[in-house]
Amino acid sequence: MKIDQVAVQLYTLRDLTASDMLGTLRQLAQIGYRAVELAGYGNTTPQAIRAELDTLGMRAAAAHVRLDQLEQADGAVEALKTIGCEYVVVPWVGEEHRGSVAQVRELAEQLNRTARRLAQHGLRLAYHNHQFEFAPLDGTTMWDLLVAETDPALVDFELDVYWAAYADQDPLALIERHGARLPLLHLKDRAADEERDAPVGQGTLPWEPILAASRARWYIVEQDHPRAPLADVAHSLRYLRGLAKAAS
Numbered sequence: 001m002k003i004d005q006v007a008v009q010l011y012t013l014r015d016l017t018a019s020d021m022l023g024t025l026r027q028l029a030q031i032g033y034r035a036v037e038l039a040g041y042g043n044t045t046p047q048a049i050r051a052e053l054d055t056l057g058m059r060a061a062a063a064h065v066r067l068d069q070l071e072q073a074d075g076a077v078e079a080l081k082t083i084g085c086e087y088v089v090v091p092w093v094g095e096e097h098r099g100s101v102a103q104v105r106e107l108a109e110q111l112n113r114t115a116r117r118l119a120q121h122g123l124r125l126a127y128h129n130h131q132f133e134f135a136p137l138d139g140t141t142m143w144d145l146l147v148a149e150t151d152p153a154l155v156d157f158e159l160d161v162y163w164a165a166y167a168d169q170d171p172l173a174l175i176e177r178h179g180a181r182l183p184l185l186h187l188k189d190r191a192a193d194e195e196r197d198a199p200v201g202q203g204t205l206p207w208e209p210i211l212a213a214s215r216a217r218w219y220i221v222e223q224d225h226p227r228a229p230l231a232d233v234a235h236s237l238r239y240l241r242g243l244a245k246a247a248s
Contacts, residue, residue: 001211001214001216001219001240001243001247002244003240003241003244004034004035005035005216005218005219006033006034006035006218006219006220006221006237006240007033007034007035007036007037007061007218007219007221008028008033008037008220008221008222008233008236008237009036009037009039009186009220009221009222010036010037010038010039010040010042011039011064011222011224012221012223012224012226012229012232012233013028013226013229014039015229016229016230017040017042017043018042018043019042019043020042020043021041021042021044021048022044022052024042025049025053025056025058026052026056027230028058028233029056029057029058031230031233031234031237032234032241033233033237034058034059035060035061035218036053036058036059036060036061037060037061037062037089037218037220037222038064038083038085039063039064039091041079046080046082046083047082049083050082050083050084053083053084059086060083060084060085060086061085061086061087061184061217061218061220062085062086062087062088062089062126062158062220063080063085063087063088063089064089064090064091065080065088065089065090065091066090066091066092067093067110067114070088070114070118071110071114077118077121077123080123081121081122081123085123086123086124086217086218087123087124087125087126087156087158087183087184087218088118088123088124088125088126089125089127089128089158089184090111090125090127091128092128092130093107098132098133098137098142100138101137101138101140101145104137104145104146104149105145105149107146108145108146108149108150109149111125111127111146111154111155112150112151112155115150115151115154115155116154124156124183125154125155125156126155126156126157126158126183126184127146127150127155127156127157127158128157128158128160128184128186129158129159129160129163129164130160130163131163131164131166131167132167133146133167134164134167134168134169147178147181152181156181156182156183156184157181157182157184158182158184158185158186159171159175159178159182159184159185159186160186160188160222161185161186161188161205161210162186162188162189162190162197162205163186165190165205166190166194171205171210172206172209172210172213175210175213175214176213179215180215182214182215183215183216183217183218184216184217184220185214185216185218185219185220186220186222187200187207187219187220187221187222187236187240188200188221188222188224189201189203189204189205190203190204190205191204192204196225197223197225199223199226199232199233199235199236199239200221200235200239200240201235201236201239201240202235202239207239207243208247211243211247212247219240221240
């Protein structure tokens with residue numbers, strides 16, 4: 001991992017971006033981030049976000065966009081191209097896509113179709129996990145089905161190491177097993193009480209071997225429930241800087 005590969009998922013700062021997206025980007029630039037992953041556009045527009053990112057010397061590594069939005073609206077694709085996203089990530093799916101093997105296989109085909117269309121616009125599709133992908137499902141798991149049924153030439157995965165660990169999976173083993181299919185890695189730690197996420201380096205996950213094993217393109221700091229969003233993402237970046245320096 002190189003420090004210029006570290007981004008921050010703006011969902012972590014959603015209370016701030018809702019009222020001041022551009023100001024929040026400026027604060028993140030001051031902290032030292034040079035890339036972001038979007039989760040909506042806050043109180044502004046894709047055009048204004050792109051202009052501010054360019055001014056700050058930042059870029060959009062990726063954006064979280066619901067699958068139905070990607071399938072139904074060409075405007076969503078144009079917005080992502082305007083911002084300059086490299087990846088488009090499906091962040092979550094409802095129970096209608098995950099209750100049976102047949103439903104998961106249909107989801108995989110939807111992902112393949114959507115990825116094929118996005119590729120025509122220079123965008124790469126990835127799927128982000130929570131814990132439910134690892135639950136038993138008719139002798140397999142949703143995760144294993146999606147990995148097997150999606151086309152590696154079209155669909156990647158954004159492994160959330162916290163949610164994998166929460167589901168009693170070994171993130172390191174997943175990284176070693178799936179390798180190049182994980183170009184995006186969500187970094188949030190697991191607090192000692194094991195029931196909440198924490199800034200990277202303030203929890204129990206073994207970051208040094210996880211990062212050493214990963215071949216990700218982007219390492220994306222995120223927390224679903226930060227206690228102090230700006231301070232938390234600043235701590236995560238400082239910790240990752242220290243690891244990157246020690247490994248160089």
